Amino acid sequence: MKKRLSIKARVTLWYTGLLILLLCLGVAYLLTFTDRISNQQLRDALQDVVSDAVQSAQFDYGELDDEDVDFYRDGVSVFFYDESGYLIAPRVNQGIQVNALLEDQVLKTARGGGEDWLIYDLYAREDGVGFWVRGMTSLSGTQGTLRELFLLALIGVPGFVLVAALGGWQITRRAFLPVGRMAETANAITSGKDLSLRVPDDGSRDELSRLGGTVNAMLERLQEAFEREKQFTSDVSHELRTPTAVIRSQCEYALSPQAGEPERREALEAVLRQSQRISTIISQLLLLARAENGKFTPNWERVNFSELCEMVALELEGRARERQVEFTLELQPEVWLVGDETLLMRLVNNLLTNAIRYNKEGGSVTLRLSTLPGGCLLEVADTGIGIRPEDQKKVWRRFYRVDAARSQGGCGLGLSMVQWIAQLHGGRVELESAYGVGSVFRVQLPEDPKK
Numbered sequence: 125m126k127k128r129l130s131i132k133a134r135v136t137l138w139y140t141g142l143l144i145l146l147l148c149l150g151v152a153y154l155l156t157f158t159d160r161i162s163n164q165q166l167r168d169a170l171q172d173v174v175s176d177a178v179q180s181a182q183f184d185y186g187e188l189d190d191e192d193v194d195f196y197r198d199g200v201s202v203f204f205y206d207e208s209g210y211l212i213a214p215r216v217n218q219g220i221q222v223n224a225l226l227e228d229q230v231l232k233t234a235r236g237g238g239e240d241w242l243i244y245d246l247y248a249r250e251d252g253v254g255f256w257v258r259g260m261t262s263l264s265g266t267q268g269t270l271r272e273l274f275l276l277a278l279i280g281v282p283g284f285v286l287v288a289a290l291g292g293w294q295i296t297r298r299a300f301l302p303v304g305r306m307a308e309t310a311n312a313i314t315s316g317k318d319l320s321l322r323v324p325d326d327g328s329r330d331e332l333s334r335l336g337g338t339v340n341a342m343l344e345r346l347q348e349a350f351e352r353e354k355q356f357t358s359d360v361s362h363e364l365r366t367p368t369a370v371i372r373s374q375c376e377y378a379l380s381p382q383a384g385e386p387e388r389r390e391a392l393e394a395v396l397r398q399s400q401r402i403s404t405i406i407s408q409l410l411l412l413a414r415a416e417n418g419k420f421t422p423n424w425e426r427v428n429f430s431e432l433c434e435m436v437a438l439e440l441e442g443r444a445r446e447r448q449v450e451f452t453l454e455l456q457p458e459v460w461l462v463g464d465e466t467l468l469m470r471l472v473n474n475l476l477t478n479a480i481r482y483n484k485e486g487g488s489v490t491l492r493l494s495t496l497p498g499g500c501l502l503e504v505a506d507t508g509i510g511i512r513p514e515d516q517k518k519v520w521r522r523f524y525r526v527d528a529a530r531s532q533g534g535c536g537l538g539l540s541m542v543q544w545i546a547q548l549h550g551g552r553v554e555l556e557s558a559y560g561v562g563s564v565f566r567v568q569l570p571e572d573p574k575k
């Protein structure tokens with residue numbers, strides 16, 4: 125398998141390589157440029173001084189009058205020779221000995237006195253006398269500067285590159301730390317199956333830290349979904365266990381020799397009741413599951429909601445009377461909306477059933493329907509047992525029952541179904557309740573959920 129360098133190493137290598145190349149090019153350019161400029165300056169100065177010396181030289185009766193001559197200017201030493209090459213000025217020997225032929229208008233370098241010299245000679249005639257003027261300037265100054273510059277580059281470039289590489293490595297290493305942590309967290313989750321783990325927040329607000337936040341939010345949602353699923357499975361099995369246990373014990377009892385005909389009948393009736401309960405739970409669960417998977421397609425139609433409410437209320441009147449609960453309808457007529465009739469009936473039915481079921485003897489239930497701008501408001505108010513504030517949010521959850529013993533056959537799916545139906549119709553639900561006094565369930569529905 126091809127082993128790839130880490131991103132940190134690749135980024136650092138790339139930038140360091142590029143930096144080395146750039147610095148080398150820069151230094152090479154600087155060295156040649158400096159060399160060229162200083163050589164040019166030296167040459168110009170040398171030629172100027174030599175020409176000036178030729179100009180200022182005077183010959184009286186064949187003798188050189190060097191009064192006006194600058195023998196040393198701008199780093200250039202000037203020498204006068206006669207035609208046969210003897211030094212005639214300066215008379216005081218400056219101690220520079222260079223072995224080089226006198227050549228007219230030729231620039232050359234030569235060594236003398238342990239140094240390199242740039243030399244320029246000019247031949248001239250004055251008053252019938254021929255003479256040579258030689259200018260010499262030391263090259264060691266520019267060579268020294270170049271050497272210093274070269275040494276500086278030799279130490280400076282690697283030092284600079286080292287600092288840049290270390291800095292780059294450190295920055296990329298830090299920047300990639302959250303990625304490492306994310307990988308560690310993901311590994312820990314996979315191996316330990318602990319969905320509660322999170323990527324630690326380093327407090328910076330850079331791109332990777334934001335990515336860490338997004339991963340955490342995703343883990344949060346996954347954990348919630350996973351826990352909901354776990355809770356749901358355990359709730360379903362719990363809900364189904366009771367009726368199946370009853371069915372089983374009733375069957376065993378009915379089959380036993382001591383059970384007479386009336387007991388068998390009673391047992392069979394109990395079996396029937398429990399199997400009806402199971403089938404209700406299953407059908408509600410199927411509907412909710414289909415809703416959750418997005419597989420449920422409502423049958424949209426224009427519904428007279430006032431009539432629908434009245435119909436459901438009439439169906440439940442008998443049950444209310446049985447429980448000595450007074451039923452009041454305050455329905456605004458001709459409230460129309462677009463919705464799924466069966467689901468809307470289920471919504472009203474669930475709310476009214478609860479209002480009767482969790483009522484007190486001699487209590488009352490009021491069903492109100494009124495129009496709102498763009499929709500309608502349905503209110504189911506009861507004077508029942510009420511719901512404690514801490515339970516008011518929970519009652520919408522699946523299988524949640526405030527008090528299973530007082531639930532009287534309910535399986536805790538009614539209100540989650542109401543909420544789902546309202547949301548499917550683009551509406552929302554609200555609960556106002558006072559414990560021991562009564563509750564009001566409000567459902568707001570738009571006239572047309574698709575608008």
Ligand code: ADP
Pocket residue numbers: 474478479482506508509510511519524525526527531533534535536537538539540563
């Ligand atoms: P259930 O089938 O148990 O009635 P629901 O989802 O319809 O399930 O209701 C959940 C719980 O909310 C009920 O068990 C009950 O404790 C509480 N509840 C619902 N409606 C009322 C109400 N009108 N008054 C008091 N408590 C209620």
